[in-house]
Amino acid sequence: MVFEMVTTRNAFMLLLLLSRYCTADLCNWTGRGVAAGVDSRIVLQVRLRCTDGSVRWVYPGPSLRVVLEPNLSSSRPSIVCIKPAPSFRGVSVFIERTGALELLEPGDGRPEQRVLCFRGEGPPWPAIYLQSGPRRDGAKSRTTMGFRYELLMGNRSAPPTLDQIGLQASCRPCNDTELLMAVCNSDFVIRGSIRNVSHDAARQTSMLEVSASKVYWQRSGVFEPRAAGSASSQPGPSWHGRIHTPLQCRVKPGDGEFLFTGTEHFGEAWLGCAPRYKHFLSVYQTAGAAHRNSCDFPLD
Incomplete structure (x- = not known):
């Protein structure tokens, strides 16, 4: 079995010698598993150079090694998080550090229900090593396995799951200095109101349903415009998230x-x-009069 072969350093180095490299764009990779009849010790290898992206493994073979080599100007401590796709069952996840493998998630678990995180200090960065378990006869073959990844920089003390990283957030209100920095450095800044709040005891999180009158910026499409022609498209908040x-x-x-x-x-x-x-308007205008704003914010 491949698992038995990678439990020693010598065998692990043998796997690397037998491995083959795959090309990808800087952030994402889609590829096929090792063909039938090929030496099962071959490890498919992928190199990615971004701080976030995705991996999609079609007809997954025995093993896949994803090497993260982000183009960064510093080697600050970081957290690497991966979010498995729903078809991830039966895949064991290892982290490789200097030739040794650490088990992050066994193949009999349900990693698709949560985000997996591990500490990374680079260069060299840890590699993500995936081992696909055998498919049962008579069962539907798993045709695709994949995950998304993100690199969270500068957080040495963060715990091993993304939900727990969220739990580290302080519940106290931000002071004026923190507020002025937040409008400059946040992934999203929106103006709106809270429509509803629900709670998830399993994840230990709450979720705010927000109607936004203005989206100043956002990194992705978390906040979406309301559909034209719907009842909610009447005058008033035009975004939701x-x-x-x-x-x-x-x-x-x-x-x-x-x-x-x-x-x-x-x-x-x-x-x-x-x-x-x-309150934000008051803080921003006071700081502007004293030339203490870190960035320009578009006031209405």
Whole structure:
């Protein structure tokens, strides 16, 4: 079995000698598994150079080694997170550091239900090593396996799952300095109101349903415009989206307009600073008069 072969350093080096490299774009890779009849010790290898992207393995073979070599100007400590696709069952996930393998997720678990994270300090960066278990006779073959990955920089103390990273967020209101930095550095900045709040005890998170009158910017498409012609497209907020926050913060629906800021991970928005919009205007204008603003913000 491949698992038995990679438990020693000598055997692991043999696998690398027998491996073959695959080309990819800088961020994403899609490829096929090793063909039938080829030496099962061959490890398919992929090199990716971005801080986020995706891997899609069609007809997965015995093993895949994903080498992350992001183009970064520093080697600060970081957290690497992967979000498995729903078809990820039966795949064991290892992290390779200097020739040794550490088991991150056994193949009999359900990693597709959560995000897997591990610490990375590079260069050299840890590699993600995937081992596909045998498919049962008579069962439908798993035709595609994949995951998305993100590199979270500068967080040495972050715990091993993305939900827990979210739980590290402070529930206290941001002070003025933090607020001014948030509007400059956040993945999203929107102006809107809270329509509803729901809670997920399993993930220990709360989710805010937000109607936004203005999206100043966002890194991806977390906040979407309302469909034209729908009842919700009447005059008023024209964007909607969901923002996650730790359950321990005990967020509740509130009246009035807020300025929501935060980070985005795997298509989910996580709350950062969220002052009432009138309070933000006062802080920003006061800082502007004292020439203390870190960036220009488009006031209405």
